[in-house]
Amino acid sequence: MDSRNIRLAVIPGDGIGTEVVTEGLKVLEAVGTKVETTTYDLGAKRYHETGETLPDSVLDELRGYDAILLGAVGDPSVPPGVLERDLLLKLRFQLDHYVNLRPVKLFPGVETPLGKARPEDIDMIVVREGTEGLYAGTGGVMRRGTPHEIATQESLNTAHGVERVVRYAFEKAIGRPRKKLTLVHKTNVLTYAGDLWARIFDRVGLEYPDVETDYCHVDAASMFFVSQPERFDVIVTDNLFGDILTDIGAAIAGGIGLAASGNVNPDRTAPSMFEPVHGSAPDIAGKGKADPTATILSVAMLLEHLGLAQEAARVEQAVADDLVERLTGWAGRTTHEIGDDITARVAG
Amino acid sequence: MDSRNIRLAVIPGDGIGTEVVTEGLKVLEAVGTKVETTTYDLGAKRYHETGETLPDSVLDELRGYDAILLGAVGDPSVPPGVLERDLLLKLRFQLDHYVNLRPVKLFPGVETPLGKARPEDIDMIVVREGTEGLYAGTGGVMRRGTPHEIATQESLNTAHGVERVVRYAFEKAIGRPRKKLTLVHKTNVLTYAGDLWARIFDRVGLEYPDVETDYCHVDAASMFFVSQPERFDVIVTDNLFGDILTDIGAAIAGGIGLAASGNVNPDRTAPSMFEPVHGSAPDIAGKGKADPTATILSVAMLLEHLGLAQEAARVEQAVADDLVERLTGWAGRTTHEIGDDITARVAG
Numbered sequence: 287m288d289s290r291n292i293r294l295a296v297i298p299g300d301g302i303g304t305e306v307v308t309e310g311l312k313v314l315e316a317v318g319t320k321v322e323t324t325t326y327d328l329g330a331k332r333y334h335e336t337g338e339t340l341p342d343s344v345l346d347e348l349r350g351y352d353a354i355l356l357g358a359v360g361d362p363s364v365p366p367g368v369l370e371r372d373l374l375l376k377l378r379f380q381l382d383h384y385v386n387l388r389p390v391k392l393f394p395g396v397e398t399p400l401g402k403a404r405p406e407d408i409d410m411i412v413v414r415e416g417t418e419g420l421y422a423g424t425g426g427v428m429r430r431g432t433p434h435e436i437a438t439q440e441s442l443n444t445a446h447g448v449e450r451v452v453r454y455a456f457e458k459a460i461g462r463p464r465k466k467l468t469l470v471h472k473t474n475v476l477t478y479a480g481d482l483w484a485r486i487f488d489r490v491g492l493e494y495p496d497v498e499t500d501y502c503h504v505d506a507a508s509m510f511f512v513s514q515p516e517r518f519d520v521i522v523t524d525n526l527f528g529d530i531l532t533d534i535g536a537a538i539a540g541g542i543g544l545a546a547s548g549n550v551n552p553d554r555t556a557p558s559m560f561e562p563v564h565g566s567a568p569d570i571a572g573k574g575k576a577d578p579t580a581t582i583l584s585v586a587m588l589l590e591h592l593g594l595a596q597e598a599a600r601v602e603q604a605v606a607d608d609l610v611e612r613l614t615g616w617a618g619r620t621t622h623e624i625g626d627d628i629t630a631r632v633a634g
Numbered sequence: 635m636d637s638r639n640i641r642l643a644v645i646p647g648d649g650i651g652t653e654v655v656t657e658g659l660k661v662l663e664a665v666g667t668k669v670e671t672t673t674y675d676l677g678a679k680r681y682h683e684t685g686e687t688l689p690d691s692v693l694d695e696l697r698g699y700d701a702i703l704l705g706a707v708g709d710p711s712v713p714p715g716v717l718e719r720d721l722l723l724k725l726r727f728q729l730d731h732y733v734n735l736r737p738v739k740l741f742p743g744v745e746t747p748l749g750k751a752r753p754e755d756i757d758m759i760v761v762r763e764g765t766e767g768l769y770a771g772t773g774g775v776m777r778r779g780t781p782h783e784i785a786t787q788e789s790l791n792t793a794h795g796v797e798r799v800v801r802y803a804f805e806k807a808i809g810r811p812r813k814k815l816t817l818v819h820k821t822n823v824l825t826y827a828g829d830l831w832a833r834i835f836d837r838v839g840l841e842y843p844d845v846e847t848d849y850c851h852v853d854a855a856s857m858f859f860v861s862q863p864e865r866f867d868v869i870v871t872d873n874l875f876g877d878i879l880t881d882i883g884a885a886i887a888g889g890i891g892l893a894a895s896g897n898v899n900p901d902r903t904a905p906s907m908f909e910p911v912h913g914s915a916p917d918i919a920g921k922g923k924a925d926p927t928a929t930i931l932s933v934a935m936l937l938e939h940l941g942l943a944q945e946a947a948r949v950e951q952a953v954a955d956d957l958v959e960r961l962t963g964w965a966g967r968t969t970h971e972i973g974d975d976i977t978a979r980v981a982g
C-alpha cells in the first residue's frame with residue numbers, strides 16, 4: 287500500500303450509519319490524504335431486495351482494500367440478529383479481526399454521569415477478543431417449543447486465539463505510560479475457558495516484566511468501571527465480556543455518541559474495519575440528530591492503523607477541541623454541523 | 635414452620651463473612667422473633683483441615699432448616715474457584731435456588747457515583763436465574779497446555795428453568811407500582827439461548843397484560859444502569875448477565891457494602907439462602923472495617939421470605955434511618971458499631 291493513497295471500502299449500513307459515515311469521510315478528506323472510496327450497499331435495504339447479507343463475492347472484493355469504514359447495521363424490519371450475525375459478525379470473523387480495540391477515554395469538557403470522575407481517571411483501552419468465545423455461534427436447541435426444550439450456547443476458546451490477542455494487549459500496554467494490563471474474565475465460574483485465558487496471560491506476561499499485570503472478575507470489573515475507573519489502563523478480555531465492558535465504558539466516558547472502535551487484524555492478512563460502537567438507532571435516523579463524533583474518532587483509529595499517526599493525532603485533536611467547545615453551549619448542532627465544525631478544525 | 639420460631643442455619647464462611655454475620659444475627663434477634671440458630675463451619679478452614687467443602691451429610695442437614703444465612707466464602711489460600719463452585723454454587727444448585735433476588739435501590743442519604751441520580755431514579759429488582767446458564771459448569775478442554783489447546787464452556791438453558799424464573803419475575807413486577815419488567819439477554823448473538831428466553835418471556839407475558847414489558851441487550855442494559863437507571867423496575871435475566879448487572883447495580887446504589895441478596899427457592903422444596911453480594915474481602919478481614927449493612931438487609935429479605943413482612947420492614951427502616959445519619963458524619967464506625975446502631979433502632 288502506498289500510505290498516501292488509501293483504498294477504502296465504505297459500508298454506511300442502516301439508520302444513522304449513513305449519516306455519520308458522511309461526516310467521517312468529510313473529515314478524512316480534510317486530512318489531505320488521498321483516499322479512494324468505494325461504497326457497498328450492505329444492510330437492510332439490500333437484504334430486503336435480494337435476500338443477501340454478505341455475498342462471498344463481496345467479501346472477496348472487500349479483502350482487496352486497505353481498510354473498511356462501517357457506519358452501523360440493523361433495522362427493525364429485519365428479523366433480529368440476521369444483519370448482526372450474517373453481516374457484521376461475519377465480517378469480523380472472516381477478516382480475522384481478532385482484536386476489537388475500544389478506547390474508553392473521557393475528553394476534557396465532556397460530561398460523565400460519574401459525578402467525581404476527571405479526564406485523568408478515565409483513560410483506558412479495552413482489547414476485546416473478536417473471533418471466538420460465545421460469538422462462535424455454536425449451540426443448539428432440542429424439543430423446541432415444548433416444556434422439555436433445552437437450548438445450549440457454546441463458548442469456544444483456543445490457545446491460538448487467546449494467545450494472539452493477549453500478546454497484542456501486552457504490546458499495547460508496554461507502549462503506554464502506566465504499562466498496566468488487566469485480564470478480565472470469570473475464572474471462578476467459567477473454569478475451562480478461564481483457566482486457558484489465565485494460563486496464557488501469565489505465560490506471555492513473563493516476557494513483559496515491565497508490564498504490571500492484574501486480574502479482575504468481570505462482575506467486579508464492571509463495578510470498578512463505575513466506582514474506580516482509574517484502576518484500569520489496558521484491559522484484555524473475551525468477546526462477550528468486552529462487549530459489555532465497552533458499553534459501560536461508553537456510558538462513563540460521555541455516551542455512545544463518542545465511542546470509537548477498530549476491528550483490527552494485526553497480521554494484516556485482511557483489511558481492518560473501523561466503526562462507531564453505537565448501532566443504527568432507527569428511532570433518530572434521518573433527523574440529523576446523530577453525533578458523528580464516534581465515527582470521526584474511528585476514522586482517527588483507521589489513520590493510525592494505516593501508519594498515518596500524525597494525521598490521526600490531528601483528527602483526535604480536532605475532536606478534543608470541538609468537545610471542549612460544547613461546554614459553552616454548542617448543544618443542538620446537527621450531525622452535519624458537528625461534522626463541518628470538526629472538518630474545519632482538521633483542515634485549518 | 636411455626637413462623638414465630640425460625641430454625642436458621644448460619645454459614646459465616648471466610649474473611650469478613652464471620653464479622654458481618656455476627657451483626658446480622660444481632661439485628662435478627664432484636665426483631666423479637668424467636669430464632670434457633672445452628673452454625674456450620676463451611677469454608678476455607680474446614681477445607682484445609684478435612685478437604686471437605688460441602689459434604690452430602692451437611693447438605694442433607696441444611697435441607698431441614700427454614701432458611702440459611704451466609705456471610706461470604708473464599709480465601710486466597712484455597713485454589714481459586716474451589717469454594718465458589720463446590721460450596722456456594724453447589725448450595726444454590728442443590729437447594730434449587732432458581733431465583734437470585736437482588737434489589738438495586740439507592741437509599742436517601744447514600745452517595746452514588748452517578749452525580750445526578752436521585753433515590754427515585756434507582757429503585758429496581760434484578761431477578762437473576764440461579765441454577766442454569768454458564769453456571770452449569772459444563773465444558774471441557776483438549777490438548778491442554780499445547781499450542782492446539784481448545785477450551786469450551788457451555789450455557790445450558792431449559793424451558794423448565796427459564797419459565798419458572800420468568801413467571802416469578804412477572805409476579806414481582808405486578809406487585810410493584812410501576813409494573814414494568816425488562817428481559818435482559820443477548821438475543822442477537824446468543825441465538826439459541828436468547829430465542830428460548832425471548833419466546834418464554836413473550837408467552838408468559840400474555841398472562842400479565844397489566845405488566846409493561848421491555849427487552850434490552852445486556853450491553854445496552856449495562857450502559858443504561860449508568861446513564862438511565864430510571865429505565866428499570868424489575869429485570870429478569872440469566873445467571874451470568876445477572877451476576878454482572880447486579881455488581882453494576884451495587885456500584886450505582888452506593889457500593890457493595892449495601893447490596894443484599896436472596897437465593898430463593900420459591901417452591902419451598904428446600905430452604906432459601908440469604909447473603910450479602912460482597913465477597914470475603916480478605917484484605918480488610920479482622921479489622922472491623924466491613925460494612926454489615928448488606929447482611930442486615932439480607933436478613934430483612936429473609937424475614938420477608940418467611941412471611942414476616944412487618945419485621946422485615948422494621949429492619950429495612952432501621953437501615954434506611956441509619957443511612958441518612960451517615961450523611962452527617964458517622965463515617966469511621968466499626969462493623970460492630972454499625973451493627974449496634976441498627977440493632978438499637980430495630981429494638982427501640
Ligand SMILES: CC(C)[C@H](C(=O)O)[C@@H](O)C(=O)O
Pocket residue numbers: 370371374375529563822823853
Ligand atoms: C451488534 C452486536 C452484534 C455487536 C456485538 O455484540 O459485538 C455490538 O454490540 C458491538 O459491540 O459492536
Ligand SMILES: CC(C)[C@H](C(=O)O)[C@@H](O)C(=O)O
Pocket residue numbers: 474475505718719722723877911
Ligand atoms: C462468588 C461467585 C461464584 C458469585 C457468582 O458469580 O454468582 C458472586 O459473584 C455472586 O454474585 O454471588
